[in-house]
Amino acid sequence: MDAADVVKGALRMPGHCVLASIVNVAGHAYRKAGSMMVLAEGGGKEGSLSPGCLEADLAEYVSAVLDGGKPQQVLYDMTFADDFAWGEAIGCGGKITILLEPVAGPLLIALTKADELLQKGYSVLFTRHMDDCLLPSRYSALPATLSAARPSRSPNNEQNLHVVSSPHCISFGQKDLQPVIAEGNYIAEGSYIAMLWHPKPRLVLFGAGDDARPVCDLALRVGFRVLVADFREGVCTPERFPGAEMACGFPSELESKLKIGNGDYVVIMSHQFQRDGEFLELALAASPHYIGIMGSTSRTERMLGGKPLPPMLHYPVGLPIAGDGPEEIAISIVAELISVKRGRTKYGVRDSGGVPRSRERKPDGAKQARY
Structure with a gap:
């Protein structure tokens, strides 16, 4: 759960919840300083600060913080390996300071x-x-x-x-x-x-085939807003993509509907060469933060027609985990989205010598490489 979701959760229960924020970490911890969650009156919660070992104890402070109307800091010292007070789930070995604040005033x-x-x-x-x-x-x-x-x-x-x-x-x-x-x-x-x-990043998913559904589902679960676009009205429906926005039309009709910005993430996977190429042109003109293209390296390079490769372009889309089948490929795609979002090493783009790098595959090739 990202900050935008935690803030929204806190605002749903004003006066009846506590915002818990990690303000200092010494040593190892499950979450970093700046991580937040909401603890509600009666035991409800949104988000997490640990694998489940601190939340029950934190919940004991909620009534006192709400009744007193003042913030409070709580220190958890888990540096002793033989300390079983927190249960077997603890293995971080660090000190964590958590600020508890009543969501009011x-x-x-x-x-x-x-x-x-x-x-x-x-x-x-x-x-x-x-x-x-x-x-x-x-x-x-x-x-x-x-x-x-x-x-x-x-x-x-x-x-x-x-x-x-x-x-x-x-x-x-x-x-x-x-x-x-x-x-x-x-x-x-x-x-x-x-x-x-940061606001929730937006993923524009061009292609509403069956293999796009797990990509949409995973992206929503890890904090992306998702807009699914396709030229086929029969598959571009909210019933197939619950939680996502929808936009139907050919690439030439979608520019004004999508309004792709430079903070957006784009994945192209309609599996129709001409339409994918048209949507790629639309996306490149908008200069989004990320563009991933489903399909083999040779297919994408044929689509590009010798054009220069912009740094945001990733192909084949996804991290090189040798994924096979819609679910595994969806994991590799969303993992790459997270990697780029976090500023980690990019795959599927030019190496230091300017040569496009493709993902390693099993000898028979993953399904997404068969184009």
Whole structure:
């Protein structure tokens, strides 16, 4: 569950739930600093901070935090290998500090603002300004503008830039926050804690065949919004793709319906060479964050017709796990989407010498390679 889902879950139960956030990790932990979940009155929860070993204990704090109306920090020390107090599920061996905050008052206002920005497609810099007791005293939720290059820390931008891990930078106008280098989308520096929250990324799936259904299902489950597009009305239906948006039409008719942006992910898998090629042209013109094409390397290169290969292009789509059949191939595709989303090594694109790399396959070839 990503930040946008956690925020939405918290806003469904204002005054009756607690936002639990990991604010510090020393050693190993199941989730990183900045991870969040919602704990509700009566035992309900959304999200997780552990494999299941901390949530029951955290739930015991909910009533006291809600009744007192004040945040509280809880430290879990799991550094002793022979400590069975948390059950056999524990194996992290680290120290985790969790901030518990009642979703009410200033936090509720800030979360509402953050949700509005996320729904509009903005990334959000959510900042907690801490008091002398290291508890939040005020909150801010500001739109963050992402760029592809890390800025210099010159005097001209030193007061209004918050720098996170390369290649992203966030610019905002909060002058009391100094620029710092962070290791991810979370930073704690002196008297404030800042988290970078992203809107749910959108996957545009061109092709509504049976093999697209597990791709859609998995992508929805790992935090993507999914729009399925196809020129065949008989298969492009919400009954076949529950939870996804639908758009029917030929590629030439879809541009205005889809409005592909540079933050979108695109997977092309209609299995019709001409239509796939037309949709590829549409996608390339929009410069999305990622384009994956189903089919063999030779098929895609024939489709490209010698055009230069943009860096966002991945073919054959998916990580090289030698997947066979719709479900395994869907896992490889969604795994690659997650990998690109997290900024990990890209597969299926040019290597350092400019040569397209294809995925390794079993000798008889996976189904998606047979084109």
